[in-house]
Amino acid sequence: MNVIVAVKLYIEKMATEAGSGLKILLMDKETTSIVSMAFSQSDMLQKEVFLFERIDSGRSNEKIKYLKCICFLRPTKQNVALLSQELRNPKYGSYFIYFSNIIPRTDIKTLAQCDESESVREVKEIYADYLCVTKNMFSLNIPNCLSRLEWHPEALKRSVEGLTAILLSMKLNPIIRYRGGSYNAKELARQVNEQICKESSLFDFRTYENGAAPPLLIILDRKDDPVTPLLHQWTYQAMVHELLNINNNRVDLSQVPGIPKELKEVVLSGEQDEFYAQNMYSNFGEIGSKIKLKMEEFQQKAKDQRKVESIADMKTFVETYPQFKKMSGTVNKHVCVISELSNLTTKRRLFDVSELEQEIACKADHSAQLQRIKNIISDETISISDSIKLVALYALRYERHANCDTSGLLSIIHKRQGSTNIIPSLIEYSGQHARQGEIFNPIRISDAVKLTRKLIKGLKGVENVFTQHTCLLKETLEEVFKGRDLDPMYPTISSEVVPFRRPPKEVIVFIVGGATYEEALAVHQMNEAGFKVILGGTTIHNSDSFIREVLFATQGVQFKHTKTLAKFHSIENF
Template sequence: MNLIKAVQMYIDKMIEEAGVGMKILLMDRETTSIISMAFSQTEMLQKEVYLFERIDSGRSNERLKYLKCIVFIRPTRENILRLSNELKSPKYGSYFIYFSNIIPRTDIKALAECDESESVREVKEVYADFLSINANLFSINIPTCLHALNWQSDALDRSVSGIIGVLLSLKIRPTIRYKIGSQVAQTLAKRVFDTINKESSLFSFRPPENGIPPPLLLILDRCDDPITPLLTQWTYQAMVHQLLTIKNNRVDLSNVAGVPSELKEVVLSAEQDDFYAKNLFSNYGEIATTIRDLIESFQKRAKEQKKIETIADMKNFVETYPQFKKMSGTVNKHLVLISELSMKIGKRSLLELSELEQDMVCKPDHSAQLQKIKKLVSEERINVEDALRLILMYSMRYERHANCGTVGLLNSLKERNGRTHLVPKMLEYISQSARSELFNTVKITDAVKLTRNLIKGLKGIENVYTQHVCVLKELLEEIFKGRPIDQQYPFINSSEVPYRRPPTEIIVFIVGGATYEEALAVHQLNQLGYRVILGGTTIHNSETFLEEVIAATNGAPFKHSRSLQAFHNASNA
C-alpha cells in the first residue's frame, strides 16, 4: 500500500519497455505533475530520458527520428485528438503510448487509423492517475469540486478516474461505504461501484482468504468536518502548507526577502529528501531542534572538507564532495523554510491564536472564549485572515448558543475590511450532521492535563496546541475496533453483508479535500500496524479551504434560519 512506489513502478515499466537509447517523454499538464512527484529530472536523465514535452502546449516542429517517444497522458477527448494529429505526422522514430487510466476501445481504434507510418510500438493502460504526495496520501488535484453544494460534472468524472487508478494500482477490489446524508459522497460511491462492475475483468483480483474482509473504500464529505482545515498546524509538512503553501511538492519562496536565487522555489519530496522524509510529521519544537543538529553536523563536515594535505585527502574529497554538496543544499533549504515559518509564527501571534483555537473546538467555555476573540479580532497586530478563522470556528461552535456573539464579531471584522460574507457561507457549507455531532465527538487529549511549559529557544511549541483530534481519526479507530458503523456509513451495495471482523486495509477519500492533519492521523495509525491510505479532491490549508467553501456555496439556496439570516444581514450591512 505504497502509492509513490506504485507510480514509480509504472514509470519504470514504461521506460524499460522503450528499451535502450535516447528518449523523450511526452505528457499533458496532469501527467507532468504525476511524474515530477515520483522522480526528479536528474533521476529521469539517468534513465536516458533527455527531453520533456507537453502535448497540450506549443511544441517545436523539428523532426527527431533518432528519438524514442514515450507518451504518458490522461485518456481525455482532447488528448486523443492531439495524439491523433501527432501520429498523422510523427516527429519521432517510434512511439510507446501509455494512458493513465481506462481508455475506450473506440479511441484505440481511432489512434490506430491515424498511425499510417506504423510508428507506434506499444499502447497500454497504466493506472498512475493521481498525485502521490506521501506513501499513504494522494490527491486528485481539483481545487474546487462543488457548485451549489453538488458535484461539478468534470470534477466528479475526474474523482472517479482518480479513485479507480488508486484501486487498480494497488490491485484492490473494495467494499464501498459512504457518509449517510451526503449526496455528493453517495453519488461518488455509486459511480465508483458501477465502474468497478463495468470493468470487472480489470478488478478480478484474488479475494482475501480465511474470512478476512476485503479492503474498504470509505467516502467522506468535507462538509462533515469543516473545523480541521481551519486550525493552525504544528507539524512540519502541515506548517509549510499552512503558512507557505505546498503545490505539487514545491514551495514558492520568491517573495521571501534575502533568499538566494537557487532557493526561490524548493522541492519538498520524501523520495528525494531524506531529511524531509524523516521529519515531515515532526512538530515545531522537534523540527527546530533537528535543524540545529543538522547544521552542527554540516559544520563538522565542512571543517573536514578543508583538510586536504595528502593524496588520500584529495581522493576522499573528490569521493565525498557530491554528498557534501547535497547536504549543503538540504541544510540551506530547510534553514530558510524553518526561519520563514518562525518569522510568520511570531509576526502573526500564532502561538496565542492556536491556543484559543484549540480551546474553543475542544471544550465549551462560551463567555471566556467570546471575550478573548473580541479582543483579538479588534487588534491590528492580528492578521485579519487569522481573525476570520477564529470567527468562523466560533460561529460554527456556538451558532445555536443563546448569547451567540457572531453578529458583533462580524461588525468588528467589517471595520478591518475582513471577508465577513464568508461566515454565512460557512454556515451554509457545514452539514446538519456536523452541527449535531462535531463538537460532541471532539475529544480533549491527555496533553491538556500536562503542565504547561513553553519550550524556550528553538523548541517553541507546547502540547496544548495539538489537543484537537480530527473526526477521521476517531472514525478509523472505531472501524478497527470492530464497532458497528452501518447506520452512519452504509454500503453502497445494499446486498453487502457486513463481515464479523474489521477490514485490515482502508482507503479513505474526502470529497472537498483532505488535510495534512488527517494525513498525520493516518500515519499514526499506520505506525501501530494498521493499513490506511488517505486521499481527497485536493489537500487543503485554510486559505484553499475557504476558496472551496466559496465555490461550493455559490448558487446554493439560502437557508433562512433565524441565526443565519442575522449573520447574513450583518455581513452585508
C-alpha cells in the same frame, strides 16, 4: 500499500519497455505533475529520458527520428485528438503510448487508423491517474469541486477516474461505504461502484476467505469536519502548507526578503529529501532542534565554539560557512524554510491565535472564549484572515447557543474592513443542519479540560506548540479497525449483506471537498501502529484554500480544474 511505489513502478515500466537508447517523454499538463511528484528530472535522465515535452503546447515540427517517444497521457478526448494529429505526421522514430486510465476502445481504433506509418510499438493502460503526495496520501488536484453544494459534473467524473485508478494500481476490489446523509459522497460511491462492475475483468483480484474482510473504500464529506482545515498546524509538513503553501511538493519562497536565487523555489519531497522524509511529521520545535544538531556536528569538525541558540543564529552560521552550505544544501533549504515559518509565526502572533483556536475546538466555555475572541480580533496586529478563522470556529461551535454573538463579532470584522460573507457561507456549507453527527460532542472533549503544551527545549525562539485537537478522521478509522458496526452511519453502496466478521486490513479513505495534512498525520500514525491506510482527497487544504472551497461551493462558482495551480505544472518545473 504505497502510492509512490505504485506510480514509480508504472513509470519505470514505461521507460524499460521502450528499450535502450535516447527517449523523450511526451505528457499533458496533469501527467507532467504525476511524473514530477514521483521522480526528479535527474532520476529520469538515468533512465535515458533526455527530453520532456507537453503535447498541448506549441512544439516544433522538426523530425527527430533517432528518438523514441514515450507518450504518457490522460485518456481525454483532447489528448486523443492531439495524439491522432501527432501520429498522422510522426516526429519521432517510434511511439510507446501509455494512458493513465481506462480508455474506450473506440479511441484506440481512432489512433490505429491515424498510425499509417506504423510507428506505434505499444498502446497500454497504466493506472497512475493521481498525484502521489506521500507514500500513504494522494490528491486529484481538484479545488472547488462543488457548485451550489452539489458536484460539478466534470469534478465528479475526474474523481471517479481517480478513485478507479487508485484501486487498480493497489489491486483492490473493495467494499464501498460512504458517509450516510451525504448526497455527494453517495453519488461518488455509486459511480465508482458502477465503473467497477463495468470493468469487472480488470477488478478480478484475489478473493477473501475464512472470514477475512475485503478491503474497504470509505468516502467521506469535508462538510462533516470543517474544524480541522480551519486550525493552524504545528507539524512541519502541515505548517509549511498553512503558512507558505505546498503545490505539487514545491514551495515558492521568492517573496522572502534576502532569499538566495537557488532557493526561490524549493522541493519538499520525501522521495528526494531524506531529512524531510524523516521529519515531515515532527512538530515545529523538534524540526528546529534536529537542524541545530546537524550544525553542532559540523561545528565540532570545524572547531567552531560559537553557540547556535536560535533560528537567526542558524542563518548566520550557514552564511559564515560556505563549505557547510555546499555540503548540506538540504539543511540550508530547511533553515530558510523554518526561518520564514518562525518570522510569520512571530509577526502574526500565531501562538496566541492557535491557543485560542484549540480552546474553541476542544472545550466549551462560551462567555470566556467570546471575550477573548473580541479582544484578539479587535487587535490591529492580528491579521484579518486569522481573525475571520477565529470567528468561523466560534460560529460553528456556538451556532445554536442561547447567547451566540456571531453578529457582534462580524461587526468588529466589518469595522476592520474584513469580508463578513465567509461565515454565513460556512454555516450553509457545514452548519449543524448540514453535518452528520457532531464534531463538538461533549463525549469527544471530556478529557480536554486543559490544553496540553509541548515545550521544546534547546532552541530559542521556538515556544510552546499546541497539539490538543484530534481530527474526526482518526476516530472514524479507530472505529473501522475495532470492527465496529459501520451501518447506518457508513452504509455500503450495495444492498447486499457483507458476509465478514473481521475488520478490514486495507482501507482507502477519500474525502470529497479535500483532505488536510493533519489528517495525513493521523493516517501516518495508524500505519505506524501496523494498520494499512491510504488517504486521498479532491485536493489538499490549508485554511485559506478551505475557505475558498466553501465560497465556491455555496455561491455556485463554476469548476475550474487546477487553474490556480497551472504554473506548477509546467515542464520547466519538472
